[in-house]
Amino acid sequence: xxxxxxxxxDIRQLVRLVGIQTLMRSLIAALQEAFIAYDEQxxxxxxxxxxxxEEPYSGLIEWMPALRRGGSVTLKMVGYHPHNPxxxxxxxxxxxxxxxxxxxxxxxxxxxxxxxxxxxxxxxSAIASRYLARSSSQVVGIVGAGxxxxxxxxxxxxxxxxxxxxxxxxxxxVSESFLRxxxxxDIPVTVFGEAQLPNLVATADILxxxxxxxxxxxxVIPDVGTNEWLHINAIGSDFPGKTEIPYxxxxxxxVVPDFPEQALxxxxxxxxAPDAIGPALHIVMKNADAxxxxxxxxxxxxxxxxxxxxxxxxxxxxxxxHEHGVGREVNIQHVPVDPHNPYDFSI
Amino acid sequence: xxxxxxxxxDIRQLVRLVGIQTLMRSLIAALQEAFIAYDEQxxxxxxxxxxxxEEPYSGLIEWMPALRRGGSVTLKMVGYHPHNPxxxxxxxxxxxxxxxxxxxxxxxxxxxxxxxxxxxxxxxSAIASRYLARSSSQVVGIVGAGxxxxxxxxxxxxxxxxxxxxxxxxxxxVSESFLRxxxxxDIPVTVFGEAQLPNLVATADILxxxxxxxxxxxxVIPDVGTNEWLHINAIGSDFPGKTEIPYxxxxxxxVVPDFPEQALxxxxxxxxAPDAIGPALHIVMKNADAxxxxxxxxxxxxxxxxxxxxxxxxxxxxxxxHEHGVGREVNIQHVPVDPHNPYDFSI
Numbered sequence: 001x002x003x004x005x006x007x008x009x010d011i012r013q014l015v016r017l018v019g020i021q022t023l024m025r026s027l028i029a030a031l032q033e034a035f036i037a038y039d040e041q042x043x044x045x046x047x048x049x050x051x052x053x054e055e056p057y058s059g060l061i062e063w064m065p066a067l068r069r070g071g072s073v074t075l076k077m078v079g080y081h082p083h084n085p086x087x088x089x090x091x092x093x094x095x096x097x098x099x100x101x102x103x104x105x106x107x108x109x110x111x112x113x114x115x116x117x118x119x120x121x122x123x124x125s126a127i128a129s130r131y132l133a134r135s136s137s138q139v140v141g142i143v144g145a146g147x148x149x150x151x152x153x154x155x156x157x158x159x160x161x162x163x164x165x166x167x168x169x170x171x172x173x174v175s176e177s178f179l180r181x182x183x184x185x186d187i188p189v190t191v192f193g194e195a196q197l198p199n200l201v202a203t204a205d206i207l208x209x210x211x212x213x214x215x216x217x218x219x220v221i222p223d224v225g226t227n228e229w230l231h232i233n234a235i236g237s238d239f240p241g242k243t244e245i246p247y248x249x250x251x252x253x254x255v256v257p258d259f260p261e262q263a264l265x266x267x268x269x270x271x272x273a274p275d276a277i278g279p280a281l282h283i284v285m286k287n288a289d290a291x292x293x294x295x296x297x298x299x300x301x302x303x304x305x306x307x308x309x310x311x312x313x314x315x316x317x318x319x320x321x322h323e324h325g326v327g328r329e330v331n332i333q334h335v336p337v338d339p340h341n342p343y344d345f346s347i
Numbered sequence: 348x349x350x351x352x353x354x355x356x357d358i359r360q361l362v363r364l365v366g367i368q369t370l371m372r373s374l375i376a377a378l379q380e381a382f383i384a385y386d387e388q389x390x391x392x393x394x395x396x397x398x399x400x401e402e403p404y405s406g407l408i409e410w411m412p413a414l415r416r417g418g419s420v421t422l423k424m425v426g427y428h429p430h431n432p433x434x435x436x437x438x439x440x441x442x443x444x445x446x447x448x449x450x451x452x453x454x455x456x457x458x459x460x461x462x463x464x465x466x467x468x469x470x471x472s473a474i475a476s477r478y479l480a481r482s483s484s485q486v487v488g489i490v491g492a493g494x495x496x497x498x499x500x501x502x503x504x505x506x507x508x509x510x511x512x513x514x515x516x517x518x519x520x521v522s523e524s525f526l527r528x529x530x531x532x533d534i535p536v537t538v539f540g541e542a543q544l545p546n547l548v549a550t551a552d553i554l555x556x557x558x559x560x561x562x563x564x565x566x567v568i569p570d571v572g573t574n575e576w577l578h579i580n581a582i583g584s585d586f587p588g589k590t591e592i593p594y595x596x597x598x599x600x601x602v603v604p605d606f607p608e609q610a611l612x613x614x615x616x617x618x619x620a621p622d623a624i625g626p627a628l629h630i631v632m633k634n635a636d637a638x639x640x641x642x643x644x645x646x647x648x649x650x651x652x653x654x655x656x657x658x659x660x661x662x663x664x665x666x667x668x669h670e671h672g673v674g675r676e677v678n679i680q681h682v683p684v685d686p687h688n689p690y691d692f693s694i
Binding site for chain 1: 427680682693
């Protein structure tokens with residue numbers, strides 16, 4: 001048996017065994033370590049590519065490959081279909097991840113990527129916030145209260161003493177359900193209406209934008225006065241033409257992308273000239289002292305989704321599954337007894 | 348349950364139920380139909396990309412995506428590791444295929460691609476030979492007698508009355524085992540030594556080269572006089588710098604690539620200027636009468652592996668599995684009851 005298959009049931013079992021708090025904290029630690037150790041001679045990450053289309057619904061299927069030399073290739077497939085919740089009662093983002101051994105090319109692990117994508121996106125924002133927000137941050141603003149907002153707040157709550165959350169969503173029912181979805185965190189949440197959005201932005205220590213705003217739409221937050229130390233995690237811009245943050249606010253901020261090459265094409269950085277963009281997150285982390293002053297200034301983490309985070313998260317989950325004896329071994333790839341005979345099983 | 352998983356056992360069962368002869372003939376028919384119907388407005392196939400490396404062994408892992416608008420995205424992952432047979436008792440090529448629904452992004456099928464790659468590579472060569480070789484072809488020469496040679500000969504034998512096969516491999520034990528591996532075809536096979544290679548080339552009606560020759564090596568066949576109607580299926584060149592056919596022979600021939608853009612980068616077409624290359628196979632098929640004379644001339648099919656063939660083969664196998672009730676339904680992707688709650692299963 002060559003492939004460890006982690007189904008949704010397996011991941012559910014694993015989450016129950018380990019606990020969601022421990023899972024998030026451990027993943028943050030694994031990502032922190034991997035980002036600081038990141039060496040582009042060892043880890044090769046091309047910008048993702050994919051197919052976008054308008055029929056039958058507007059959507060996008062893309063692949064995010066990563067190579068760790070001498071180790072494995074991870075490939076995450078991601079579907080982004082904004083009509084899914086309304087049309088199909090499915091999440092906007094669905095995903096799966098394969099892990100391949102570079103010694104042989106064999107598929108070693110196959111697992112859900114939907115849960116892991118939400119988890120790692122939250123975890124990476126928490127890490128970015130650790131380096132770019134005041135450690136005393138207490139008030140978190142959230143714009144766009146869908147699936148990603150849950151893990152954003154969860155991850156932030158493991159790094160900061162969050163005392164107040166203010167949330168806004170275009171769809172009031174989504175804001176309302178957010179209260180239930182993050183009830184396990186036991187943090188006071190206030191739902192804001194559209195008219196109060198300027199106030200939400202103005203009072204935040206940390207702000208997360210995680211919307212499905214369409215390509216070419218206006219910014220999802222107004223350009224108002226903010227706390228001078230505001231840190232923004234801009235999660236939703238991940239597609240050419242799709243951005244969330246007002247240009248003028250972005251120009252005033254220290255902007256740190258997860259993956260500059262990709263952020264210039266798909267992130268908030270689309271709005272900026274390359275020389276107006278700060279260093280990648282892993283550079284800030286490697287030189288934390290040099291960038292410590294930024295925690296008192298306006299900063300934006302431009303999160304487009306870095307395949308390194310997926311590779312780390314997939315490896316983390318596979319290791320955890322092996323440790324707890326969760327998952328099943330399957331033969332997805334045909335390995336004939338005689339490697340020269342593709343028909344050995346069939347004649 | 349969203350994903351049909353076809354393990355090696357499932358495919359074995361399917362092959363036994365259907366029979367390898369019927370399977371090959373049906374796949375050839377499905378590919379023939381899809382190639383003639385190919386419309387680049389509907390089917391989008393970017394050239395494949397991937398990672399190549401030298402540690403721990405020289406190898407390559409690549410992905411071959413294809414989009415059928417309004418239908419599905421197919422992504423084949425392929426490992427090419429020439430040391431596999433000697434170092435790991437594994438085939439050189441191992442592969443898996445995922446099929447994704449463009450309505451929702453969901454993974455609909457996950458299956459072995461190793462067997463299917465060998466099968467479809469043979470099937471496509473048989474189709475190319477139908478359009479570029481004499482229908483009376485009887486003598487097949489094979490250079491490189493590994494896994495691909497089995498399906499090359501099998502597929503050709505379903506289209507031509509093959510009366511004699513002459514085979515050469517660098518490794519005499521591979522030639523010898525080839526006799527056993529294709530015994531089910533009941534065709535006389537003669538093993539040729541290196542000194543007889545010119546004779547093998549000179550007497551063939553159809554010649555298949557399917558070697559793992561290293562990048563930058565000399566041609567795998569000598570440039571000798573051939574039957575004027577010789578058709579060559581050049582299978583092995585699928586990597587920048589890797590070619591099998593002598594330049595002068597190629598210059599004399601009508602060269603038909605499976606996928607011109609990719610063949611110029613990875614196939615025999617690397618040796619040619621773009622204007623020295625003939626039309627893609629599907630063009631020849633759509634205009635069969637116009638190219639009928641080519642069957643009496645020297646022709647080369649430059650097979651680098653076209654993702655359309657994988658998409659058709661994967662769909663073919665999935666349909667066959669559903670028809671026969673083979674395969675198992677699994678939930679690889681997490682689809683929460685509440686699409687806005689990634690934690691719905693875990694809290």
